[in-house]
Amino acid sequence: MSWLWTIIVGGIIGWLAGVLTGRDVPGGIIGNIIAGFIGAWLGSLIFGSFGPTVGGFALIPAIIGAVILVLIVSFVMRKMRHAS
16 A cells, blocks of 8 residues: 555656646656656755655655756757757
């Protein structure tokens, strides 16, 4: 049951990153979950682990990391669209 909670929190983190940046995360719900997981990993690498923890994620670094990830992915996708 804890894995389900982790997936839900990862999806919410990815969704929140999309809302904060005003950009869509490619892949819909699955994209949000992936962005949440990768963003949490990226945020913990850059900023460490601080703030409240929910579902195994330190929320503040996870959200910041997910925002960074969404910005990078949207930049790359935009460049790929203009290149073709």
